[in-house]
Amino acid sequence: MSTKQTGRGEKRPNVFSQLYRGETDFQFVAHRKKFYIASAVIIAALAVVMLTKGFVLGIDFAGGVQYNVPAGETSASLDDVEGAAASAGADVASGQVVGSGEDRSYIVRIGELSTDEAASIREAIAAEAGVGTDEISVSEVSATWGESVSRQALIALGVFLVLVGVFIWVRFERRMAIAALAALIHDLVLTAGFYALVGFEITPSTIVGMLTILGYSLYDTVVVFDKVQENTAQLLQTRNKTFAEGVNDAINQTLMRSINTSLIGVLPVAALLFVGVGLLGVGTLKDLALVLFVGMIVGAYSSIFLAAPWVVDMAERAAVIRRHNQKVANKRSGADDEKPARKGAAKAADKGSGKAADEDDDRLVLAKSDELPLELLEEPEKASSGSGGANRPGGAKKRKRR
Numbered sequence: 001m002s003t004k005q006t007g008r009g010e011k012r013p014n015v016f017s018q019l020y021r022g023e024t025d026f027q028f029v030a031h032r033k034k035f036y037i038a039s040a041v042i043i044a045a046l047a048v049v050m051l052t053k054g055f056v057l058g059i060d061f062a063g064g065v066q067y068n069v070p071a072g073e074t075s076a077s078l079d080d081v082e083g084a085a086a087s088a089g090a091d092v093a094s095g096q097v098v099g100s101g102e103d104r105s106y107i108v109r110i111g112e113l114s115t116d117e118a119a120s121i122r123e124a125i126a127a128e129a130g131v132g133t134d135e136i137s138v139s140e141v142s143a144t145w146g147e148s149v150s151r152q153a154l155i156a157l158g159v160f161l162v163l164v165g166v167f168i169w170v171r172f173e174r175r176m177a178i179a180a181l182a183a184l185i186h187d188l189v190l191t192a193g194f195y196a197l198v199g200f201e202i203t204p205s206t207i208v209g210m211l212t213i214l215g216y217s218l219y220d221t222v223v224v225f226d227k228v229q230e231n232t233a234q235l236l237q238t239r240n241k242t243f244a245e246g247v248n249d250a251i252n253q254t255l256m257r258s259i260n261t262s263l264i265g266v267l268p269v270a271a272l273l274f275v276g277v278g279l280l281g282v283g284t285l286k287d288l289a290l291v292l293f294v295g296m297i298v299g300a301y302s303s304i305f306l307a308a309p310w311v312v313d314m315a316e317r318a319a320v321i322r323r324h325n326q327k328v329a330n331k332r333s334g335a336d337d338e339k340p341a342r343k344g345a346a347k348a349a350d351k352g353s354g355k356a357a358d359e360d361d362d363r364l365v366l367a368k369s370d371e372l373p374l375e376l377l378e379e380p381e382k383a384s385s386g387s388g389g390a391n392r393p394g395g396a397k398k399r400k401r402r
Helices: 015-021 032-052 078-087 115-129 143-171 174-198 204-232 243-253 255-279 283-315 319-336 338-350 354-367 374-378 380-385 393-401
Strands: 064-070 092-098 105-110 137-141
Touching: 032 174, 032 283, 064 115, 078 092, 078 105, 078 115, 105 115, 143 174, 143 204, 174 204, 174 283, 204 243, 204 255, 204 283, 243 255, 243 283, 243 319, 255 283
Parallel strands: none
Antiparallel strands: 064 105, 064 137, 092 105
């Protein structure tokens, strides 16, 4: 995008320069309902997929038998070995290549088998690979061990979410803690739904990737919240911006940082997923690569489009924020009426009507009288019910006329 000429012939920075400087003005908060609807539709669709299609559990969670086949001197490929196992009646869960050169081997995972079935499949694999049956190591993984792994993963996730919530509550505030946790849950649901849609196995690598993407998402969210806190720290003591506008400015000011952080993380993971898994066929990486790729993108999205706008929704329920937003609106409408008021005062002075001029000046003062200190904003009852007429517009007028 080229730069634009200003009225004085100077070039105005394009959108990329504005992004770098944090000077963009994208209305993320103003259009937040559209993002809410989009996320709700995607989550609903993926929830249907998870309920109907379900997840493909790896051998570590579902239990089964694992064959380690030495392939250093064989010409058979991994597909050949898997085909031999399938021909023997096995339901192959996954297969992968480990090592290289003479140390290369194939690992084939199959569901739970009886002793006779495991022996016949071992013989079929040995015949296809051209090795002896005694060279193929067999290990069994029980479903009980998988359940233990699942339970430990859930405990780790729960502890992580509790510690995150406490940290953000203490470091920032309650509303931001709730929004951050909601964004993390959103990221988990979307990533899990995508996993069910693609049909990849759920393995311990998947769980590790899940916990990793939560860290990425949380980091981006905390960066945005830190800027939100900075922008809104003294907001109630001024009448320049509403709370939503202050939050929207914070998102724009940290937008380039969020994009850079996401790109730095996503690009190598994309190379790992599409080159390492797609082209080179390194099956050991696909579970971890997919969950990281999807989770990082979803985490960046939730930090910008959901977490910060949720803070605005919760904050605008507070009476003090609503009164502040009304004060900002009053000031802006008063600024629009400032010129007509001044013209009326000047016209009355020209006609020699001092009384009319005083009344117009009073209107101008009242139009600007919403510049109240923060304590009056928070407790308007005290300001309106105090002794004397100093806080009432009528009282101010009477003193001026006298």
